[in-house]
Amino acid sequence: MSPIDQGHEQGTPSLSRRNAIKLGGSLGLLGMALPLAGHAQAASTVQRVQTVQTASDAPRGRQHVVESNERTVRVGVVDPKAAAIVTIESGDVVRYVNTWINWGNEAKYGMSFAEREPIRRKYPQGPYSLVGPVAVKGAEPGDLIECRMLKLRPIDWGWNAAPMGVGALPKDFSKPYLKYFRFDQARQYADFAPGIRIPLRPIQGFMATAPATDEIRSAILAGHNGGNLALSELVVGTSLFLPVSREGAMIWTGNSHAVQGDGQVDQTTIETAMEDLQIQYILHKGASLPGPMAETPTHWIGLGFGETIADALRSCLRDMIRWLASTAGIDEVEAYAIYSMAGSFRITQYADQVASAYSVIPAKAVHGMLPKSLLMPQLRDRIASRTRSGDGEGRA
Numbered sequence: 001m002s003p004i005d006q007g008h009e010q011g012t013p014s015l016s017r018r019n020a021i022k023l024g025g026s027l028g029l030l031g032m033a034l035p036l037a038g039h040a041q042a043a044s045t046v047q048r049v050q051t052v053q054t055a056s057d058a059p060r061g062r063q064h065v066v067e068s069n070e071r072t073v074r075v076g077v078v079d080p081k082a083a084a085i086v087t088i089e090s091g092d093v094v095r096y097v098n099t100w101i102n103w104g105n106e107a108k109y110g111m112s113f114a115e116r117e118p119i120r121r122k123y124p125q126g127p128y129s130l131v132g133p134v135a136v137k138g139a140e141p142g143d144l145i146e147c148r149m150l151k152l153r154p155i156d157w158g159w160n161a162a163p164m165g166v167g168a169l170p171k172d173f174s175k176p177y178l179k180y181f182r183f184d185q186a187r188q189y190a191d192f193a194p195g196i197r198i199p200l201r202p203i204q205g206f207m208a209t210a211p212a213t214d215e216i217r218s219a220i221l222a223g224h225n226g227g228n229l230a231l232s233e234l235v236v237g238t239s240l241f242l243p244v245s246r247e248g249a250m251i252w253t254g255n256s257h258a259v260q261g262d263g264q265v266d267q268t269t270i271e272t273a274m275e276d277l278q279i280q281y282i283l284h285k286g287a288s289l290p291g292p293m294a295e296t297p298t299h300w301i302g303l304g305f306g307e308t309i310a311d312a313l314r315s316c317l318r319d320m321i322r323w324l325a326s327t328a329g330i331d332e333v334e335a336y337a338i339y340s341m342a343g344s345f346r347i348t349q350y351a352d353q354v355a356s357a358y359s360v361i362p363a364k365a366v367h368g369m370l371p372k373s374l375l376m377p378q379l380r381d382r383i384a385s386r387t388r389s390g391d392g393e394g395r396a
Contacts, residue, residue, distance in 0.1 A: 060280060061092040068100045068131050075104045076126035078217045078227075078252055080210040084135035087248070090283035093150065099256060100129035101155070101273040109157045113178045125218040128206050128228070128255040129273075135248035136283050143244040144287040145209060145251060149236050151278035152202035156183050158190070158258045158272030167267040168350050181270055183258065190258065190270060198259055198270070204277070205230045205255030205269070207292075212245040219254065222305055222363060226292045229303065230269075230349045231367055232260045238296045243289050251281065264349040290319050300370045303348065305363040312366040313345055320368050328379065344369045 064086050066072060072085045088094065101107050103119045120127065136145060162177040164170075181190040183200065190198045206219055208226035222228045226242045234240055242251070256277070260269035294301040302323075304316025317339060324335040339345075348365035 059091060061089050063093045063095055063278075064088055065095045065097060066131060066134075067097055068105070068129065072131050073100055073104070073129050074132075074252075075129050076123040076219050078130065078208060078210065078219055080212075080214050080216070080246065080250070082133055082210075082250070084133055084248060084250065085131075087135040087137060088281060089137055091280065093278055093280045094134055096131055096253070096274060096277040096279075098155075099131055099254070099274040099277060102127040102129060102255075102271055104129055105273075107159075109159075109180055113161070113176050116178075126220040126228075128219045130206060130219055130252045130254035132252035133210060133248075133250035134252075134281065135250055136281055137248070138285070139244045139249035139283050140247055140285075141212065141245050142286060143249070144284040144289060145242045145244055145249045146280075146282040146284060147207055147240040147242065147251070148280040148282065149204070149234060149238050149240070150280055151276055152204070152236055152256075152274060153276040154183060154187055154200070154202050154256060154258045154272040155275045156185075156187075157181060158183070158270040159268075160266070160270055161268050162266035166351065168263070168265040177266070181258075187258075200258045200270075201232070201235050201260075202272075202274070203230075203232060203234045203257050203260060204253050204274075204279075205257050205260070206253060207234075207240055207242065208252050209242045209244055210246045210250035210252070219252075222292075222303075222365060224291050228255060228349075229292060230255070230257070230260060230264055230365070231294060231301070231303065232262055232348075233296055233299070233301055233367070233369075234294060238294060241284075241289060241293045241295070243291065249281075249283075253277075253279070263347040267351065294367075298372055300372065302368045302370075304366050304368070307363065309347060309350070309364045309366060312348075312364045316345065316366045316368045320370065324370070328375075338374070339368065339370065342371060342374055 066086060074082065086094065103116075103123055106119045106122075107116060139145060157180060159178060159180045161179075162173065164173075164176050179192075181192070183190050187200055187202070189200055192198050206226075206228050208222075211217065211225050217227075220228050224243060225245055226240070229240075231240075242249075256272050256274045258270040258272045291305075292303050294303075302316050302320040304312045304314070304319065306312035306315055317336075320339065320343075321332050321335045324330070324338065325332040328335070345366055345368045348367045350364060
């Protein structure tokens with residue numbers, strides 16, 4: 001099989017304007033995007049879909065198969081000047097087969113912590129084997145890329161490790177920890193110890209579009225264009241929305257997790273790779289966001305980053321307040337109250353700032369979850385209408 005196989009057709013998505021972000025009785029995350037975008041008109045060639053209840057709802061274009069190899073993978077960094085490994089149309093699906101595990105696929109099942117250390121030192125900017133970039137035709141700065149998670153099947157093993165000097169408790173333990181896991185054939189669970197079975201919920205920890213500058217960046221970091229998000233909610237059937245800062249968007253992914261707890265407190269999850277990863281990329285013209293946001297069947301999710309958890313919380317909350325106030329036509333202080341009464345703000349990931357395992361310090365991250373069930377149908381429809389028209393100002 002060649003590294004890139006732009007193989008079979010899976011049906012041609014409808015491009016009619018009638019499909020343009022019809023959110024109806026359950027507002028999709030595009031409700032966040034459009035009022036913040038200067039009310040730009042959507043291009044007629046860009047696929048639009050109705051409310052995302054599951055990722056399978058979206059009409060799919062062609063499937064492009066991408067293998068991980070020396071040409072398609074960069075370890076530890078995002079290079080904004082890297083050439084696209086494949087160029088796709090909006091609505092196409094990229095199938096990543098047999099992705100690489102951390103450290104350039106050099107980590108092997110059963111290695112001791114000492115055996116892994118020389119490998120780790122080879123990659124001072126981070127361990128993640130990133131595959132990309134994928135270019136989306138027509139994507140320009142100010143647009144939005146929707147990443148629909150269609151399939152995430154891990155390989156049959158992974159590990160959790162707690163190196164010295166990192167995580168939420170960098171000084172509490174006298175030696176590093178490392179444990180390997182084998183997964184069942186269906187990739188549903190990992191046995192931790194007698195009587196303890198961990199259900200698997202695979203995610204891609206790293207998802208990003210290329211930044212506007214040409215500076216090579218560590219993959220440990222996250223910000224406006226995404227990055228090391230490690231958002232545990234991004235399982236199959238959800239969408240991640242990433243701002244576009246360069247022509248083509250230039251999308252990277254990696255850092256596969258078989259399961260992750262919010263906070264990622266010992267610095268790792270069950271680290272793994274993907275045997276079969278399928279993501280649909282949809283371009284939304286002029287629908288830029290201030291940063292990455294996500295949608296599940298039940299929630300809208302905003303993300304915030306900062307040097308401290310408090311900074312990350314404030315950043316996340318302010319962006320979510322502005323969106324809700326604008327689209328619902330309420331005062332920002334009222335949106336503030338709604339999040340206090342019915343929202344949920346969670347630690348996405350925590351990394352110790354005193355002693356990092358790498359030469360860069362990861363940011364703290366918080367995600368805020370707003371239940372879709374809060375709004376009655378009439379208000380949902382009003383928000384959807386204002387979102388589509390860009391008329392999000394004033395009080396309802």
